[in-house]
Amino acid sequence: MEAMEDDSLNIKDDHNHNYCASSSSKVRTYLSSQLSDATTVPQPVSLPVPGEEPGTRRGKVWSGGAAGSKFMDSDSGSDSSEVSETDCTAPPAAVEGKFTLDSTSKFLLNAMAVEDYRKNHWPNLEKAIDRLLIQNTTDHISVSYAQIYSYVYKCVCQQHSELLYNDLTLKITNHLQQVSTHLQASPPESFIETFNVALTQYTASLQCIVPVFMYLNKFYIESKLNRDLREDLMKLFADHVAEKHVNTLMPLLIKAHSMPFQVQPSTMASVVKGLYSLRPDWAQLAPALFSGFIPQINPPAVESLLPDYAAHDQKLQMELSMNGFPRGDQSRKRASDDS
8 A cells, every 4th residue: 555655646736726746756757658759749838819808727737857847837937836846956966857948949949939930820810010100190090009919919918019019110110211211212393292291191190109119118218228119219200210211301391481371381380390209400401491490599699689580570570561461451550559
């Protein structure tokens, strides 16, 4: 009877309902029989299913090493229960026969996770990004933001943050290069309006893209890169679109500013403020233009130059009057106290 008890495999249940064996010899026999082909067909990993809710608990992953074999939770990666204290303190010679995840096995497991990302997660994210980038402000596109958020969450949890960030920036960079090519073909008389549409559409897209990539921004871009996702994506627009066309755009803006209402005031304000938000130093290319839309561009007023300021205002009023903008009915203006 005692022999049978010694040979039996005692099963213990911890508070997480994870089961482990207390017999080291039985564990080694079990591992060698169940995981003998681990280097060729890595079965232990339970990969997430697209559309599955984040945080769903899946199967257990066996992990082994010179310090002993343990159950690993496939979601959190935390140790659930140890096999035996004697195995953890045994010398290397005593654990030679124990199963270990060597470098080849780890490489294969990681390759499976990357393959799942390439086949399932990124294609779905890429389609959603495409739809968000090409939308117009008046379009109503049906996009499941909860599903996109779920995919991003799983990618971050599975240690694919760097891969996801690189794919996202590359995708948006390719899109912006197409936008730049379209702007290059735009005629000068409509260049300002075309640039404004591109900037407005891109900014509206980021208002949808940045929130669903919140986990990537919080746990990788902010914590490891010390940057912000929206700032990085706006910098892409500055580098690949605005900087390539600023030398063409600036003379057109100066000309339009000198001829009131040649371009809609709202369009002028949107473009000038947009350029300033992308690169504040661009204001130095045309201080008079930017000072009409951005406060405190010019240096502070000096008392000795007050007559010059008054003369400039009178000149502006005269130009507006000559261009068909009367000062309006002055008959109801209150008479001064001197009259």
